[in-house]
Amino acid sequence: MVRQRDQNGGHKMTCLKALCIALLLCLCQEVLGAGQPNVIVILTDDQGWGDLSLNGNVSVETPHIDQLASDGARFQHFYVSPVCSPTRAEFLTGRHHVRCGVYSTSEGGERVNADETMIGEVFKNVGYRTGAFGKWHSGMQHPYHPNARGFDEFYGFCSGHWGNYFSPMLEHNGQLVQGDGYLADDLTNHAIEFIEGEHTSPFFIYLPYNTPHSPMQVPDRWWDKFKNKEITQEHSKKNNEKIDHTRAALAMCENIDWNVGRLCSKLRELNLEKDTIVVYFSDNGPNGSRWNDGLRGRKGSTDEGGVRSPLVVCWPGVIPAGTVITQICSAMDLMPTLAELADVEVVGTKPIDGLSVAPLLLNRTIALQDRALVHHWKDKVSVRTQRFRLDYEGRLYDMDVDPGQQVELNDSQSQVAAALQEKADTFRHQMLSEYGKPFDTRPFVVGYGGARFTQVPARDGVGHGNIKRSNRFPNDSFFENWTTVDDFISWECEVGAAGLYRAEVFYTCPKEDVGSTVELVFGGSEISGEITVAHDPPLTGMENDRFKRTESYVKDFKRMTLGEIQLEEGEGTLMLRAKKIPGDTVMDFRLLLLTRVD
Secondary structure, three states, X not given: OOOOOOXXXXXXXXXXXXXXXXXXXXXHHHHHOOOOOEEEEEEEOOOOOOOOHHHOOOOOOOHHHHHHHHHOEEEEEEEOOOOHHHHHHXXXXXXXXXXXXXXXXXXXXXXXXXXXXXXXXXXXXXXXXEEEEEEOOOOOOOOOOHHHOOOOEEEEEOOOOOOOOEOOEEEEOOEEEEOOOEHHHHHHHHHHHHHOOOOOOOEEEEEEOOOOOXXXXXXXXXXXXXXXXXXXXXXXXXXXXXXXHHHHHHHHHHHHHHHHHHHHHHHHHOOOHHHXXXXXXXXXXXXXXXXXXXXXXXXXXXXXXXXXXXXXXXXXOOOOOOXXXXXXEEHHHHHHXXXXXXXXXXXXOOOOOOOOOHHHHOOOOOOOOOOOXXXXXXXXXXXXXXXXXXXXXXXXXXXXXXXXXXOOOOOOOHHHHHHHHHHHHHHHHHHOOOOOHHHOOOOEEEOHHHOOEEEEEHHHOEEEOOOEEOOOOOOOOOEEOOOOOOOXXXXXXXXXXXXXXXXXXXXXXXXXXXXXXXXXEEOOEEEXXXXXXXXXXXXXXXXXXXXXXXXXXXXXXXXXXEEEEEEOOEEEEEEEEEEEOOXXXXXXXXXXXXXXXX
């Protein structure tokens, strides 16, 4: 054909040339990893650096995660925050959690400021299908809800932890639904369904598992292997180790690995493996005293063991297999890194704190700038450089030779200690001066931007009078001991859009206490309804716990329509109070659901 000559020969040669150029470009894109790959980001909850066989734990087997590392890149010094919600904020925004308004793990302090640009928005804006499946923990009501932060699809829960891992109440795009089976498996099923959806555009999946966070619940299939297993690895806190807690955590880690294997198998089945970047990391150190490769500290600590996380990034054919990255990196680096790998522009109004480490993944020789990562939680500030860590008490350690932080070097490395202390002091002065609950004036928002559903949980409320929480940890708690008409529950709210809202409460009430009249009040509007149906289920959860929990047990709360209330725009106090109490108590209260009906 190339030799063919006729009156249309020139045109044929031009078409052939164009075709060759197009094929060459496609080949180059495949070789260089250009184009728009799919992205899956898996985030585990309370899984420490040492909770993988990849990192030397001989009591657990995580072959699928280990294989991702073998096929891609593993990071030796990747850092997150000491607890859940700050790490999520840093991953989702590429910015330090303090800048994002995150200072707590509940009661509104977990919310990422509404004016932050999140990774879901970055990918959605260039045509990606976006889905989040699991523990969000960055705000429940719009504009903080995942559906308002760039995710087309959301299935899971927005709270900081959940009290039941077997077919619990969850939400799907704002609507309350019943889960199906063990939660980590259920979340994976929904992620797989999303992968199996239409393929006219690439997908971005955020899969934040709720495990191995407590309660320590795991199916028999995984527990049976560990329930009598001898855990032999020694560590400095061995005398403090709660052995069944460790066994349950490791069983949950093996369940996670199995689910990772299911995801990878689906990618292979659909021939998407080479078109998909898979990222795996955890949100903080281990949630118990267990083997952690000799690192000092655990969840909640700013020491190495509290903030060093496994990170694996796999993109077959693009990221060289077996890559090991030793430079210090941060959860804040993931958004700019993934954006560069996918050739996606990060468009936002605020500067990114993270750095793209894509060149390291692509095995390009570059000189990263010297950096110091600042870790913070509850007024404790630690600073990590490539070689050193200054702990929150000002003690300096050489992490290259002393990763367990045993030998202080303040005298021999006084200049380094002084320089890092200055960084810590500057962070306190510039970042923490207007940080925390006393400075948080953000109300809980109802009906923002036309959102149809608004959940107003007990977690975000304040109990007055005799009312108390079911547990000191608010996230999955409920209010109880509501005994007088002077008791009430309040939320500082802002109605984003005026309209008529159906109000439903989720309650329990024994037969002998039926008949209380409950009133919902906001501004000049109020409605009232009577509790007419008894619903007095027992506390549950303990029957599935492998280790006694510290969080609240749960109940099967009944859904009752209180009525429809007209809400006007503006800020005010939303109150739930009782007008009549014929029995000993009004009800135990879990959730108020407001649904726009006009």
